[in-house]
Amino acid sequence: MSAAMSPVATPVRAALPVLALCVLMSVAVQASMLTTPLLTMHVFDGVLESRNLETLWVLAAAMLVILLLGGLLRHLRAAMLAALSERVGRKLELRALAASVRVALGGERAVAGRALQDVAELRRLLGGTVPVDILDLVSIPIALVVLWMLHPLFFVVALVSSILQGLIGIAADRATRGPVQAAAQQEGRGRRDLSGQLAQRELVLGLGLLPVILARFAPMQSHVMADRGVAEGRARALSGLLQLAVFAQQLATVAVGVTLLLAHAVSPGAMIAAATMTSLATQPVVHLVSHWRDWGDGIAAAQRLAGVVRRGRAPDAVPAEAGGPPGLRIEGLTLRPEGRTTPLVAGMTIDLPPGTAWVVAGPNGIGKSTLLRAVLGLAAPEEGRVLLDGQDTLRSDRATLGPRIGYLPQEPQLLDGSVLENVGRFAADGTGDVVTASRLVGAHVAIGRLPRGYESLAGPDAGLSGGQTRLVALARAFHGTPRLLVLDEPEAGLDNHGRATLRQAVVRARDGGAVVLLVSHDPAAWSDVADGALRLAKGGAWTQESMA
């Protein structure tokens, strides 16, 4: 398996012992199936000649027992493969989700949904008939050995046919994979665009945009159908070719058998056994080719997942630097998001000690929010690093760093759960802390007015107003005693009283030893609270100004 597939290969590697057992079971299952033609041969050659019915019954009973055992093993193997696919699927799901959340930071918001669909696709593939068919391919070498023992010419016919069928299988993969992948990509893109646009339901209906959006979706769907049609056509043609190859093999085996029989080189039983064995051994190849769509979609899903997991790999966490400066150190930071020629921030180096507050200022679109995200370790810089109390925020264990940070994004959102859980960051206890944080930012009264107070539901579909959402999110930012408080335009939507309360909350956090960084379009209004301003300008220029 290639390096690109390694994120998928790793959980599969962990399952190797079980897979090895499944291979052994497959050998036994196939051997049991291939025993039948051999016993039939004995019936033909031995029983018919000796007319000994007792031998016939013994052979029949032996055949029955072997077939029953084979069936039992087949059943056991199916159960083991199902459990294995479930386990691999669960591991993949967690990896894919964690990675897709990190990929989504770069702006690909729908990536998590797609990744989950891909895991489901892969689960279907692993839990379906394809792994069984692949394992059953062991029938081919077993049959080849037995055919060699019956007569080398049977072996040659089977070998040539197996190679031919294998080549047809590979051709089927090559011919169908491209169009299947193209169709899946188009479909994914189209669905993402459509669901993104339809999420703005009021806008879409209000402005009468639905017909336009659906009209744009239709041609994309027909491209998908066309790609799938091409793949289906090719697969049908190759499947027909495969059937032909199987018939040709059976005919060749019978022809060789009759020739050898006439030359007294084999017995009639051996000829029948060779023909039956040949068709049994080719069954898994025929199945694999006829299930082209399953493995085509599955492989495409695995490749997409591998891409997401690779792109979303968390940077290796490094321990905090012993003797690192307390507070926030921004060291040689250059930010240049993908696709930009000029940096948003160039070579920023500053120390912001604990117990200080700073306003980040600059015109619209200059890079203020991006700087805050880089400080939090959410956006990777082109150069430089950010240390919070000596801990690199990008290369850190987020579960440890998270509780030390308070963050109000520019467009705050709440997660599905109660207001209490949202403010308290889903910690098991700490109602007191939640109320303290809510009081501090002036959210307590507004929360009290909600139908179920702190137990009211929050989250995207809970129906909280924009103002209520901002207040709850502000309380969440101040919850606990964050060492770093990052607030992106915290005054937005607040009235004069709200602003005054927010100011007091910032003073409390600052005096409690936090470093506060806040974006404001009116830095002068913070002059009595902030120690200074970081001003961003065009081309990555920046200045640090004192407000004292």
Ligand SMILES: Nc1ncnc2c1ncn2[C@@H]1O[C@H](COP(=O)(O)OP(=O)(O)OP(=O)(O)O)[C@@H](O)[C@H]1O
């Ligand atoms: N991940 C990214 N990929 C590409 N471009 C990005 C990325 N992140 C930010 N940008 C671009 O960087 C620029 C600065 O955006 P940012 O939101 O940081 O500005 P801002 O100063 O906070 O703006 P505003 O005051 O309007 O909120 C924008 O042009 C934005 O499109």
